[in-house]
Amino acid sequence: MKIANKIxxxxxxxxxxxxxxxSFYQGSMCSRCPVFCxxxxxxxFCLIDAPHYREDWAQEFAKFFAGESDYPNLVL
Numbered sequence: 001m002k003i004a005n006k007i008x009x010x011x012x013x014x015x016x017x018x019x020x021x022x023s024f025y026q027g028s029m030c031s032r033c034p035v036f037c038x039x040x041x042x043x044x045f046c047l048i049d050a051p052h053y054r055e056d057w058a059q060e061f062a063k064f065f066a067g068e069s070d071y072p073n074l075v076l
Contacts, residue, residue, distance in 0.1 A: 003050045004058035
């Protein structure tokens with residue numbers, strides 16, 4: 001899937017994601033993840049339209065998914 005109009009990320013949560021299985025709450029990493037936020041569900045709903053996802057966060061998640069970083073650095 002493309003987010004922020006140009007950054008490619010997986011369509012599904014990677015099997016080896018270090019955040020899988022952690023508690024889900026408003027401040028969890030999963031709640032900020034573009035896979036969770038931008039994937040359209042069966043009803044046509046998503047939290048953030050993929051083109052509107054923050055580009056700086058998209059770059060951080062792309063590096064994380066590619067194994068280039070251990071943790072996405074998400075600046076507020």
